[in-house]
Amino acid sequence: MKVSVGVSNRHVHLNNDDYKLLFGDAPLTKRNDLTQPNTFASELTVTITGSKRSIENVRVLGPNRSYTQVEISRTDAYTLGVNPPVRNSGEVSDADVITIIGPNGELTKKAAIIAARHIHVDKKIREEKGLVGISKVSVRIPGEKSGIIDNVYLKDSDEAYFELHLDTDDANALLLKHDDELEIIK
Amino acid sequence: MKVSVGVSNRHVHLNNDDYKLLFGDAPLTKRNDLTQPNTFASELTVTITGSKRSIENVRVLGPNRSYTQVEISRTDAYTLGVNPPVRNSGEVSDADVITIIGPNGELTKKAAIIAARHIHVDKKIREEKGLVGISKVSVRIPGEKSGIIDNVYLKDSDEAYFELHLDTDDANALLLKHDDELEIIK
Numbered sequence: 001m002k003v004s005v006g007v008s009n010r011h012v013h014l015n016n017d018d019y020k021l022l023f024g025d026a027p028l029t030k031r032n033d034l035t036q037p038n039t040f041a042s043e044l045t046v047t048i049t050g051s052k053r054s055i056e057n058v059r060v061l062g063p064n065r066s067y068t069q070v071e072i073s074r075t076d077a078y079t080l081g082v083n084p085p086v087r088n089s090g091e092v093s094d095a096d097v098i099t100i101i102g103p104n105g106e107l108t109k110k111a112a113i114i115a116a117r118h119i120h121v122d123k124k125i126r127e128e129k130g131l132v133g134i135s136k137v138s139v140r141i142p143g144e145k146s147g148i149i150d151n152v153y154l155k156d157s158d159e160a161y162f163e164l165h166l167d168t169d170d171a172n173a174l175l176l177k178h179d180d181e182l183e184i185i186k
Numbered sequence: 187m188k189v190s191v192g193v194s195n196r197h198v199h200l201n202n203d204d205y206k207l208l209f210g211d212a213p214l215t216k217r218n219d220l221t222q223p224n225t226f227a228s229e230l231t232v233t234i235t236g237s238k239r240s241i242e243n244v245r246v247l248g249p250n251r252s253y254t255q256v257e258i259s260r261t262d263a264y265t266l267g268v269n270p271p272v273r274n275s276g277e278v279s280d281a282d283v284i285t286i287i288g289p290n291g292e293l294t295k296k297a298a299i300i301a302a303r304h305i306h307v308d309k310k311i312r313e314e315k316g317l318v319g320i321s322k323v324s325v326r327i328p329g330e331k332s333g334i335i336d337n338v339y340l341k342d343s344d345e346a347y348f349e350l351h352l353d354t355d356d357a358n359a360l361l362l363k364h365d366d367e368l369e370i371i372k
Contacts, residue, residue, distance in 0.1 A: 073358065074358040074359070074361065075261060075354070075355075075358045078358070086330040086331060086361070116330070117331070138333070144272040144302070144337060145272060145303070145335070145336075145337065145356075146335075146336040146337055147324070147333055147334045147335040147336045148333045148334045149331070149332075149333040150331075150332040150333045151330060151331065151332055151333075167359075168261070169261075169355060169358045169359035170331075170359045172259065172260040172261045172264070172355045172359070173260070173353075173355035173356045173358070173359035173360070174359070175260065175272070
């Protein structure tokens with residue numbers, strides 16, 4: 001079974017309170033839709049800061065969520081001077097502390113994670129693809145830097161676009177690009 | 187069979203002519219020994235430039251070789267605006283064009299590669315480890331971003347330290363650090 005690749009660059013999700021602290025009353029205006037239904041890249045960016053350095057122009061995604069989360073690669077983590085765990089989205093209880101700076105204010109909290117490899121699914125996709133009851137799969141990597149990647153979690157939402165999300169470290173190490181088609185190993 | 191990891195950051199090897207062009211009569215002074223016998227990181231650095239940007243402070247390794255080669259990660263390649271192939275050391279005939287700038291001059295030539303994953307061996311190691319006649323192996327990756335990496339080439343030299351060399355993209359994507367011990371799959 002094939003799945004297409006979506007490469008996730010570093011980005012930020014905010015809860016409503018943190019959004020207000022960082023951006024005040026400015027609206028979360030859409031720049032472009034993302035592949036997952038009802039999600040978008042906004043016009044807004046923040047600066048993120050660790051113990052060593054900052055990275056500017058980190059995109060805020062929308063809509064806001066119930067938790068604030070900064071998704072970065074391990075390469076970014078070394079640049080910033082933070083040590084985030086590999087976690088599924090929303091698992092921020094032991095995320096690393098990071099500072100987020102917006103035009104209206106800044107905050108420092110446990111929000112930095114390296115996103116676990118994951119495939120977006122919904123009930124219909126699980127039934128169609130024979131993935132009911134499965135929590136994670138492996139994926140075969142072709143090419144000169146071939147291999148197999150494990151711990152690819154199936155991430156459920158009400159309505160999903162069937163896609164494998166990898167961060168820029170995985171994509172660059174494995175020579176993958178957006179829309180590459182890979183084989184799932186159940 | 188276990189092998190320890192050595193993480194290779196971006197670096198440059200120079201031939202004698204290119205060295206002279208970049209550094210004139212300055213000596214290739216050693217900063218520190220590397221793990222492979224008779225190799226060292228020098229005190230010298232260059233700037234490398236592609237179509238988009240430059241990266242400064244790229245370490246020159248010694249001793250000089252018969253060919254000039256710039257080993258970078260795919261992440262570096264995107265930063266610079268070059269498109270190097272994945273190649274074993276010395277296979278620079280179809281390397282991408284890159285500019286190297288030293289204190290005494292600069293040159294632009296086919297020198298940029300992404301180093302293929304490789305394990306340093308010599309005749310004695312091959313015999314001891316049962317690796318005689320084998321050109322490449324796979325390696326098992328443990329942990330939260332586990333899997334298997336293929337196309338790990340055995341690289342022969344007269345005298346080697348048995349070590350798996352990965353670039354920073356592989357190391358960061360796979361959460362590996364210098365001296366981690368990994369299992370070889372023959």
